[in-house]
Amino acid sequence: MLLELNDVTVSYGQTPVLFGVNMAVDRGDIACILGRNGVGKTTLLRSVIGLNKAISGNIIFDLQNITRLPIFKRARSGIAYIPQGREIIPYLSVLDNLKLGLSAGKKKSSKIPHEIFEFFPMLKQHLNRQGGLLSGGQQQQLAIARGLMSDPKIMLLDEPTEGIQPSIVQEIEDTLKRINREKGITLIVVEQKVDFVRQLAQKFFIMEKGVVVAEGATPALTDDLVHKYLAV
Numbered sequence: 001m002l003l004e005l006n007d008v009t010v011s012y013g014q015t016p017v018l019f020g021v022n023m024a025v026d027r028g029d030i031a032c033i034l035g036r037n038g039v040g041k042t043t044l045l046r047s048v049i050g051l052n053k054a055i056s057g058n059i060i061f062d063l064q065n066i067t068r069l070p071i072f073k074r075a076r077s078g079i080a081y082i083p084q085g086r087e088i089i090p091y092l093s094v095l096d097n098l099k100l101g102l103s104a105g106k107k108k109s110s111k112i113p114h115e116i117f118e119f120f121p122m123l124k125q126h127l128n129r130q131g132g133l134l135s136g137g138q139q140q141q142l143a144i145a146r147g148l149m150s151d152p153k154i155m156l157l158d159e160p161t162e163g164i165q166p167s168i169v170q171e172i173e174d175t176l177k178r179i180n181r182e183k184g185i186t187l188i189v190v191e192q193k194v195d196f197v198r199q200l201a202q203k204f205f206i207m208e209k210g211v212v213v214a215e216g217a218t219p220a221l222t223d224d225l226v227h228k229y230l231a232v
C-alpha cells in the first residue's frame, strides 16, 4: 500500500466536510475519485498534500505517518499536487513555471530533465512564452509537467480535463498512462467524466457527502452506480 487514509475527518472552521474517510491506494495504481459537486473530492486531495489538516484519523504515505507533516515535507517525501484550475503563474515563462516544480522535490539540480519533453513535446516549443498565453490544455500539460519535476511517487490531479477540448483530453489521458507505466508513478485523479475514468483508471472511489460510498476495480463501475451517485 502506498497511500492510506484511515478515518480522516476534515473541517472548514466548525463545519466538517470529510467524515471519516477510508481509502487505500496501491503502489503503481491509477485510481479515480468520482462524486457530485461539493462532496469533498478536492478537500480530500488537499488533506493528503496538507493544505487542509485532518482533525482526526491518519494518513499514511509510503509507510510514514504524514498526518501532521507540513506541506513542504509531504511534497519532499514524494507527493505532487496538481490543483483544479492548474495554477500556472501567468507572467512567468513556461521554463520558470517548470522550475517552480523543482523546488518542491528533493533534488538540487536546476536542469529540466529531458524526459519532461518526451512526455510533453509541446512545452519545448513554448519554453520562453508566458504561461498565461498558453491554451487551457497546454496549461494543464504544463501543470502536470511541473508536478513531475519534483520526481514524485504519487501525483494527485484535480479534474485535469476540466474545460479542455476533446483531442487534448485524449492526449492527457495517454500521457498520464505513460507516466504511470514508464515511471511507475501512482496517480489519484479527481474526475467528473465517467468515460475518461473508465479508460484511465484501474480503481475507482465514489464519494457522497464527505465519505467514500463505493469503490472497486474499474469494471465494477456500473451504470447503476453512475446513476445512483453521479447523475444530476
Ligand SMILES: Nc1ncnc2c1ncn2[C@@H]1O[C@H](COP(=O)(O)OP(=O)(O)OP(=O)(O)O)[C@@H](O)[C@H]1O
Pocket: 012, 017, 035, 036, 037, 038, 039, 040, 041, 042, 043, 044
Ligand atoms: N474554503 C472553504 N471554506 C468553507 N467551506 C468550503 C471551502 N472549500 C470548500 N468548502 C465546502 O466543502 C465542501 C466540499 O468541497 P470540495 O471542493 O472538497 O468538493 P468537491 O467534491 O471537490 O466539489 P467540486 O466538484 O465542486 O470541486 C463543499 O460543501 C464546499 O462548499
